[in-house]
Amino acid sequence: MGSQRSTTRIQAAQKKHECPLCGGHRVTTSMHRHTFSYGSGESAVELTVDVPVRRCEPCNFDYLDEVAEDAEHEAICQHFGVLPPGEIRRIREGHRMTRARFAEVTGLGEASLNRWENGLTIQTQAYDKYLRLLALPGIMQLIEKSGTGGASLRPLSNVGEKRFQTLEVTEDVRRAQQNFQLRSAA
Ligand SMILES: [Zn+2]
Structure with missing residues (x-):
């Protein structure tokens, strides 16, 4: 779906702009500062962005x-401090993954990914942070290795468990030693 849209965008850039009223191509473009509001009620914000106005x-x-x-949409993403759609697509394409594969490896929903990449919805802060992590070198390989069962996460928690067990053992050993010392002193 996203690829369809980017294809459309390339075509739009290549072909002359077509007037939606007369279908003619005598359309000129000029940049204008455009103010729009986003959200409703108390959370509503006014944003300003430069846009091409066709005439x-x-x-x-x-x-x-x-x-x-x-x-x-990019201005809205910027306002909320989250990655714009193009950046999300770049992160995925940087890993040379289809949307299906990316979703499979990361555990993200393919439909959500599609909506974010096409600017239909905006990812939450938590998902945005996750996406940013996925752009860091080595992270994707780590997640890919872990598989769907989180195999690489399990050894980490095992390490913790072992350390805890070791402490218990040490205490047991110490108590055993004390008992032994008491017994040998008696
Ligand atoms: Zn016209």
């Missing part, structure tokens, strides 16, 4: 297209 001269008609939509 069809014969129709005397100004309009915004998907490029402006993407710019708005």
Whole structure:
């Protein structure tokens, strides 16, 4: 789905802009500062972003297209301090993984990933932090090795268990030693 959209975007960039009213191609583009609101009630915010405004001269008609939509979405992501869709896609593509494979390895939902990469929803802060970690070298290999059962996580907790057991043993040993000393002193 995401690949469909990026294909559309490339086509849009290559072909001349088409007026949605007359279908003509006498469309000019100029950048304008655009303010929009996001959210509702107390959490509503006003954001400002530069967007390309298309203008069809014969129709005397100004309009915004998907490029402006993407710019708005990026501004929202920036406002919340989370990765924009393009960055998420870059992280996945950096691992040379399909969305299905990426979802399988990371445990993220493929549908969620699809929505984030296409700017349909915004990932939570927790997912955003996870995605950022996945961009770090070595992390993906670590997760891939762990498999779906979390095999690499188990040895870590085993280490903790062993250390705890060792402490118990030491105490037992100490008590045994004390008993032995008391017995030998008596
Ligand atoms: Zn027109």
